[in-house]
Amino acid sequence: xxxxxxxxxxxxxxxxxILILLSYKIYRLEKxxxxxxxxxxxxxxxxxxxxxxxxxxxxxxxxxxxxxxxxLNIERKIEDCIQNIGFIRYNAFDDVGNELSFVIALLxxxxxxxxxxxxxxxxxxxxxxxxxxxxxSIYPLTDEEITALNxxxxxxxx
Numbered sequence: 402x403x404x405x406x407x408x409x410x411x412x413x414x415x416x417x418x419i420l421i422l423l424s425y426k427i428y429r430l431e432k433x434x435x436x437x438x439x440x441x442x443x444x445x446x447x448x449x450x451x452x453x454x455x456x457x458x459x460x461x462x463x464x465x466x467x468x469x470x471x472x473l474n475i476e477r478k479i480e481d482c483i484q485n486i487g488f489i490r491y492n493a494f495d496d497v498g499n500e501l502s503f504v505i506a507l508l509x510x511x512x513x514x515x516x517x518x519x520x521x522x523x524x525x526x527x528x529x530x531x532x533x534x535x536x537x538s539i540y541p542l543t544d545e546e547i548t549a550l551n552x553x554x555x556x557x558x559x
Contacts, residue, residue, distance in 0.1 A: 479510070480509060480510045480511060481509050481510075481511075481513075482509060482510075483507045483508065483509055483514055484508075484509060484510055484557075485506075485507075485508040485509070485510070485512075485514075485553045485554065485556045485557050486505065486506065486507055486508075486552075486553055486556060487504075487505070487506040487508075487548070487549040487550060487551065487552030487553030487554070487555075487556065488503065488504070488505045488506075488549060488552070489503065489504050489545055489548050489549050489552065490502065490503045491503070491504070491545050493520045493521060493522065494522055494523075496523065497521060497522060497523055501521035502518075502519055502520045502521045502545075503518075503519050504516060504517070504518045504519075504543075504545045504546050504548070504549040505517050505549060506533070506546070506549040506550045506552065506553040507553070508533060508536075508550075508553045508554070508557075510557065511535070512533065512534075512535055512536035512554060512557075513533060513534050513535065514533050514553075515530050515531060515532050515533055516530060516531045516533060516538070516542070516546050516549060516550060517529075517530045518530070518531070518543070518545070518546060531546070533550065536550070536554060
């Protein structure tokens with residue numbers, strides 16, 4: 402009979418320990434639940450709140466698709482914008498100093514564009530341009546124009 406009482410007491414102690422452990426776990430779960438519930442508007446239920454957030458995420462995803470399409474469109478257009486410049490000043494004639502003549506090469510990212518050459522003399526100033534396609538011109542280039550063109554090509558951002 403004494404063994405039965407000891408067994409009964411031991412079982413009760415084990416059950417009490419399990420009950421305390423379960424009570425603690427329920428307390429922690431209830432605390433997490435209350436924290437979770439407090440994030441929602443008290444005037445609407447959780448399902449409505451979640452549906453609202455799901456709709457917001459869908460809208461953000463749609464906006465991201467539109468923004469990505471716009472970004473890709475702009476990126477394609479930028480390829481055709483002048484973004485590489487080569488500029489040099491030089492003396493076109495021995496009797497004119499201060500490097501008043503200049504050449505500027507303006508290229509897009511595909512090495513298409515033009516060169517502007519301004520030749521300054523004592524009694525006149527001449528400006529002309531040459532078209533550049535794929536980094537070359539169908540017209541002969543002067544040494545200064547070649548230098549400006551090479552500078553523009555070297556300025557290309559990768």
